[in-house]
Amino acid sequence: MGYRIVVVGATGNVGREMLNILAERQFPVDEIVALASRKSMGSEVSFGDKTLKTKDLDTFDFTGWDMALFAVGSDATKIYAPKAAAAGCVVIDNSSLYRYDPDVPLIVPEVNADAIMGYSKKNIIANPNCSTAQMVVALKPLHDRARIKRVVVSTYQSVSGAGKEGIDELWDQTKSIYNPVDDKPARKFTKQIAFNVIPHIDVFMEDGSTKEEWKMVAETKKIVDPSIKVTATCVRVPVFVGHSEAVNIEFEDHLDEDEAREILREAPGIMVIDKREDGGYVSPVECVGDYATFISRIRQDSTIDNGLNLWCVSDNLRKGAALNAVQIAETLGTRALKKG
Numbered sequence: 001m002g003y004r005i006v007v008v009g010a011t012g013n014v015g016r017e018m019l020n021i022l023a024e025r026q027f028p029v030d031e032i033v034a035l036a037s038r039k040s041m042g043s044e045v046s047f048g049d050k051t052l053k054t055k056d057l058d059t060f061d062f063t064g065w066d067m068a069l070f071a072v073g074s075d076a077t078k079i080y081a082p083k084a085a086a087a088g089c090v091v092i093d094n095s096s097l098y099r100y101d102p103d104v105p106l107i108v109p110e111v112n113a114d115a116i117m118g119y120s121k122k123n124i125i126a127n128p129n130c131s132t133a134q135m136v137v138a139l140k141p142l143h144d145r146a147r148i149k150r151v152v153v154s155t156y157q158s159v160s161g162a163g164k165e166g167i168d169e170l171w172d173q174t175k176s177i178y179n180p181v182d183d184k185p186a187r188k189f190t191k192q193i194a195f196n197v198i199p200h201i202d203v204f205m206e207d208g209s210t211k212e213e214w215k216m217v218a219e220t221k222k223i224v225d226p227s228i229k230v231t232a233t234c235v236r237v238p239v240f241v242g243h244s245e246a247v248n249i250e251f252e253d254h255l256d257e258d259e260a261r262e263i264l265r266e267a268p269g270i271m272v273i274d275k276r277e278d279g280g281y282v283s284p285v286e287c288v289g290d291y292a293t294f295i296s297r298i299r300q301d302s303t304i305d306n307g308l309n310l311w312c313v314s315d316n317l318r319k320g321a322a323l324n325a326v327q328i329a330e331t332l333g334t335r336a337l338k339k340g
Ligand SMILES: NC(=O)c1ccc[n+]([C@@H]2O[C@H](COP(=O)([O-])OP(=O)(O)OC[C@H]3O[C@@H](n4cnc5c(N)ncnc54)[C@H](OP(=O)(O)O)[C@@H]3O)[C@@H](O)[C@H]2O)c1
Pocket: 008, 009, 010, 011, 012, 013, 014, 015, 035, 036, 037, 038, 039, 040, 057, 058, 070, 071, 072, 073, 074, 076, 094, 095, 096, 128, 129, 130, 160, 161, 162, 163, 164, 165, 316, 317, 320, 321
């Protein structure tokens, strides 16, 4: 016997990837339904070699369904996730709405799978921000060996992190630069994104940081260790899929770069590609469609006692969202719901 699964936001970037990954990993599905807004009712999405017709989230009854993988924004999540949870359907949510709720576990299975049993308090499990997910997969095994004190991270985040509208804006604006009569001013992003970079993701906070930067700080503490200090600069770049991060890590204990490379090679979810030659590192276009978080450019930081630098790249729609959500569903199934 398998699971009855609901995919909420199935016409979006993350929702479509969730359907792909559930099929790729042969998740034990007895029945699956794809939901989106009323305007998408009847539109078709792929699930393996099947086609599903999208239904309306607003009129859907979650009673009798085992898990709902949510990939709609926080506003819709606020309305529909509590309804699903109250109907006994466990919500695995990709929005930021529940991530900081002490009664909702925030899970990256390679890092803190044991915390998943806290799901029963609200019947909700949160999926972290895409930038946090890939970074903590790399930080955890290094922290276990040498205790991380502080992380300084700069991100290079693709436009797909801003949903379908983000992808469309980069595509249309890039074309319009070669054909100026068809001007495409910035709408989704705050400045031109084609051939540019924008040091601003999500809203500004009182201290001058952005909410995206704050999320990396708060989520790393909740998932890995509250004692780790993080400072982040989050930047949108004209890449369609794949987030990159330059990460500087200060440890309590000494950690040699060769040992760090070996630890990361053995770590779950990580692929080390680190040759000190032209092209001996991973760039975002190469990570698209992959499950791994790729680590390159591992090197000592000689300006502090116990420091390392590394380059971290992953498919933000996969490890940053859909894959992590499906891994949570797998973990929940194995540890708690026990079907399939
Ligand atoms: N993209 C990433 O890298 C990433 C990473 C981590 C987390 N997330 C989070 O995942 C969520 C989805 O992101 P996305 O990139 O997939 O966005 P997206 O491509 O813009 O897709 C949004 C999806 O939500 C549906 N939706 C929106 N409002 C709705 C409503 N009121 N009722 C029913 N359906 C509604 C849309 O349906 P229609 O097509 O019918 O409008 C669509 O299926 C967001 O919370 C986002 O913050 C994204």
